Amino acid sequence: MKFFFQFVFYAFLFQLGFSQNQSNALIKKGWEELIKDNENKAFFYFWEAKEKAEKTNNSFDKAESLLYLGICSYGSNLQNGLQFATQSLETYSKLENTSVIKAKMGRFKCLQLISTIYARQGKYEEALQLSKEVISELENENQKDETLGLAYNSLGFIYEQKNSYSLSEKNFKKALVLFEKNKSYAYVPMCYFKLGEIYRKKKNENQSLDYLNKALKVSIETKNKQALINTQIALGNWYYQFKNDHTNAKNYFTEANKNAASLKDKTFQIKTIEALVDLNFKTEKDYKEIASLQNNIIKIKDQYNNFKQQQTFKNLEIQFEISEKDRKLKIIETEKEKTNLINYFLIVLILLIASIAITIYVFLKRINKRDKQLLVTKEKLFEALQKQEELKRKQFQNDIEHKESQLSAITIQILEKNELLKDIKQIINKKESQNDTEIAKLISKHTFQDKSWQDFDFYFESINKNFYTRLKNQYPEISTNDLKMCALIKLNLSIKEMASILNISPDSVKTARHRLRKKLQLSTEENLTDFILSI
Known part of the structure; x- marks a missing residue:
């Protein structure tokens, strides 16, 4: 039981780290209620935030809401807390392609919450692996935030349960350095308290007292009652162990019990009463007072169990109320959507018919205009082709006629020359001497040349x-x-x-x-x- 009470204190401090830089108004309100120890109201706001995120398809807000639901739930129901943390982890994983940094940091917070729940369940090895994974990733980041410190804190706590005090001390000191560097003073008392307890178990009197006094001082400054109660119980144990000072020990236990009475989480009050019972049994042995104290413990435990059950029932009622409200809203929205859909369909149908009619009219008009233009173009083209054809035909006819005339001229020329040659032959046949000169002149003037046939061939081939x-x-x-x-x-x-x-x-x-x-x-x-x- 001792482990359980110490761990509840640690878990509350762990939760505090998630509230920083939160922009969602509903989550902010939920966190404010959670700090005030109003878990039901906090759960209501976180659930509302989740529902709103689902409606608006805001995956990041949904992941954050699920994470806070896990933080709010695991104190009273570890299984519910684990379920919400796992759902949050899955949602963050889907954001890795769009919001890498946010998804990465959200994932680490989920892993650390799951590690905390595993430790509550006594699954130390699983918790150890998850916290180590968070540390291995965040140690390489330039900006080391409180999430890394919380992971070190977890390791310190787990190693303490396994009695590995050296490793526990090492991790708590690492966490303390980070918390002091980032001015995360809410976590500092926890580290001082744990280091004081480790040194007390190692029987290191002076260092133990030094850390416990620091834890007491910071707890009072930060008004952290849970840290204050744990530190007062630890100081009472210190005075009894090292100084055998029953009076101081009882005073610290009694003061812790007074402070615990104002907390809704009655595990702290049970823890202070158990410390008083243990001290009384070792020193005064006042069995009547011991019995009275034990009766108080039983009564507080019953009240606490009833409180936890009521918390669970209230959470279920809140879920049901929100779900019922959402169901009614969905019905109204569905009806509105149907009406809007019908109206939209009618409008679209009218617009579609009108657009089709306009399109057909414009299309037919364009086709008619195009056909007219095409007909005019075809007529012009046909006329142009006819004119071109006529010009070609005339040109061709002219060429033929010209070449035929040339060919006829050459043919006639050849006929005339050959006729001339015949006349010359006839003159020669007469054998008159006076004709020699005349013949010579005719032959030299009209001698047939090969060029005449060349001209003939040229014009003949062209035709x-x-x-x-x-x-x-x-x-x-x-x-x-x-x-x-x-x-x-x-x-x-x-x-x-x-x-x-x-x-x-x-x-x-x-x-x-x-x-x-x-x-x-x-x-x-x-x-x-x-x-x-x-x-």
């Missing part, structure tokens, strides 16, 4: 594209003279005209045509002229 090439590709054995014959046939000239141009007799033209038919591998039924024109 009949790749005519010569197609013939040569199909009939590789065809000669240059054959190609000339083919060109003249393509121009649809008579045999006489061909003979005059080629300067050969009509019979020679017929012979040349006959040879050409063979080279072109034409049958007797096929017409040479039609074949050449088809190429």
